[in-house]
Structure formats: C-alpha cells, structure tokens
Amino acid sequence: MPKLNKAQVMIIDGVLSLLVAIILSFVLFAAWPQTRHPSAELTLERAGYDIANAFYEDETLYQTIRKGLETKGYLSAGEVSYLSTRLYTYGRLLGVGRIDIDVDGSTSFSVEMDSSLRTRSEQFPLILPLKGGAENRLVRVTLWR
Amino acid sequence: MEMKRGFAGLLVLSAFMLGLVLLLGSHLPRISSKGYSSIVAAEIHSDRITIARNVITKSYRMVDEANRPQWASSIGRELYYSYGLKVSMNLKKYPAEVNITDTSNGMSASFILT
Numbered sequence: 001m002p003k004l005n006k007a008q009v010m011i012i013d014g015v016l017s018l019l020v021a022i023i024l025s026f027v028l029f030a031a032w033p034q035t036r037h038p039s040a041e042l043t044l045e046r047a048g049y050d051i052a053n054a055f056y057e058d059e060t061l062y063q064t065i066r067k068g069l070e071t072k073g074y075l076s077a078g079e080v081s082y083l084s085t086r087l088y089t090y091g092r093l094l095g096v097g098r099i100d101i102d103v104d105g106s107t108s109f110s111v112e113m114d115s116s117l118r119t120r121s122e123q124f125p126l127i128l129p130l131k132g133g134a135e136n137r138l139v140r141v142t143l144w145r
Numbered sequence: 146m147e148m149k150r151g152f153a154g155l156l157v158l159s160a161f162m163l164g165l166v167l168l169l170g171s172h173l174p175r176i177s178s179k180g181y182s183s184i185v186a187a188e189i190h191s192d193r194i195t196i197a198r199n200v201i202t203k204s205y206r207m208v209d210e211a212n213r214p215q216w217a218s219s220i221g222r223e224l225y226y227s228y229g230l231k232v233s234m235n236l237k238k239y240p241a242e243v244n245i246t247d248t249s250n251g252m253s254a255s256f257i258l259t
Contacts, residue, residue: 013152020156021163041185045192049199056203124196125223126204127216133209136216138223 044122044143047094051141054090055126061086062128065103069137070130074106087111096143104138118144190247193228194254197245200224201232205241205258234258 004012054061064082068075075083083101091099091113098118102108123142130137201220208216217234224230229249235242241258 009152013156017156017159017163020160024160025163042188042192045189045196048196049192052196052199052203056207123227124193124200125227126200127219127223129204129207129209129212129216133207134212136204136208136212136219138219140227 043095044120044145047091047096047143048122048124048141050094051090051099051143052124052126054087055128055139055141058086065128065137065139066130069103069106069128075103080107080109084109084111088113091143096145098144100140100142100144102140102142104140106137120145187250187252190250190252194230194245194247194252197224197228197230197232198243198254198256201243201245202256202258 055065056062061083064079064086065075068079087099087101088111091097091111097112097114097116099111099113100108101110121142121144123140126139126141128137128139129135204216204220205213213236217232217236221232221234224232224245225248229247231246231248233244233246242255243258244253244255246253
C-alpha cells in the first residue's frame with residue numbers, strides 16, 4: 001500500500017465525507033415523513049363536490065336561483081343577498097376563503113369567508129335545469145383558498 | 146495513529162453535519178416532492194372527474210327528456226372547457242351510459258344515469 005502524505009489523506013477524507021453525506025442525505029430524505037399532508041392541498045376539490053351537492057340538493061338554494069331566473073331572467077339584490085348568506089355557511093364549513101358565482105347572462109357575485117391572501121382556485125361548471133328541466137342555465141362556481 | 150483517529154472522527158462528524166444542513170435547508174426534498182406532486186396531481190384529476198360525475202348525475206334527474214340532447218351538449222362543452230374532460234353520452238340506451246375521459250392523463254370513468 002502506497003504511503004500517503006498529510007495533504008493526500010485530507011483530500012481523500014474530504015471526498016469520502018462528501019460521499020457519505022450524499023448517501024446519508026439520500027436515505028434521510030427518502031425516509032423522512034411528509035411535512036404537508038396531501039389532504040390539505042385538496043380542500044378545494046373536496047369542497048367542489050359538496051358545493052355541487054348544495055346547488056342541486058339544497059332546496060332553498062336551488063329554488064331561489066330557479067325562481068329568480070325563471071321569473072325575471074336574472075337574480076335580484078335580495079336573492080343575491082340570500083344566496084350569499086347561504087353560501088357563506090357552506091364556505092365556512094368547507095374551509096374555503098371565497099366563493100365566486102357567475103350565472104350565465106345574469107349577476108356575478110362573491111362571498112368572502114376570510115380576507116387572507118388567495119393562492120389557489122378551482123372552477124367548475126354547474127348546469128342548472130330550469131322550467132321543469134326544459135331549459136338549462138350555466139353557473140360557474142370558483143372556490144378560492 | 147492520533148492523526149488517523151482525528152481524521153476518522155472528522156469524517157463522521159462532517160458527514161452528519163452536511164446531511165443535517167441539507168435536510169434542514171430543504172423544504173421540499175427532491176425525491177419526496179417528486180412523488181408527492183404526482184400523487185396530488187393525480188388526486189386532483191381524479192377529484193375533478195368525481196365532481197363532473199356528480200354534476201352530470203344530479204342535473205340529469207332534473208332535466209326534461211326533450212331537453213336532454215341540449216343539456217348533454219352543454220355538459221360536454223363546459224367540462225371540456227373547465228377541466229379538459231371529454232364526455233361521451235349514449236342517451237339512446239336505457240339506462241343512458243356516460244364515459245368521461247381526462248385528456249391530459251387518460252384517466253376515465255364510466256357510469257349509467259338513472
């Protein structure tokens with residue numbers, strides 16, 4: 001075995017340290033638990049499912065939209081106010097920050113649950129049947145978080 | 146001998162130190178984040194299909210039979226625009242059949258409308 005001087009030993013030592021550090025980091029990173037759980041990232045998608053249910057199954061919500069659109073073709077200030085109150089409750093329960101509602105050919109309005117900075121949004125379309133299902137109206141719902 | 150032991154200690158210590166620094170400084174470690182992001186992305190696409198399915202199933206029950214072709218056309222157009230989902234419906238069959246395909250990853254769902 002060749003005799004190594006002090007400088008060569010130090011260089012080899014440094015290289016070995018680096019290799020071991022890389023291996024160690026690799027092992028630690030691969031086995032390290034997730035700091036964020038994916039469920040938190042998917043709040044908007046989960047909420048989207050429930051909001052769709054709310055529009056179709058909450059009789060008072062659906063009937064308010066249906067009456068407004070069938071009789072006048074648009075939603076009045078009173079109807080928007082009622083819907084906002086109702087949607088505020090849903091938004092708070094589902095953990096979303098804001099809900100934007102855009103009714104095709106009618107009013108657009110927003111319901112704010114909290115005033116924190118919005119970073120993510122998810123939009124989905126709802127087709128609301130009117131006049132006993134003889135007509136459709138598109139409602140675009142955007143959820144913010 | 147003393148020098149060798151000193152270097153051995155330094156080797157172990159530096160390895161742990163570097164590992165710890167890299168670990169603490171990295172919020173999204175490369176290996177984990179890659180797998181993590183793809184899981185979340187797949188879950189989001191899957192959830193969108195579920196929302197689309199929910200909208201189709203719920204609204205179908207409320208639509209008048211004469212209005213169904215127009216409703217199907219609106220559904221197909223809007224879901225493609227919003228989520229990139231391709232919706233094909235066979236309303237002539239009883240019960241009606243629906244297939245939703247995500248154009249970005251090929252994920253699909255088939256169901257019947259009652």
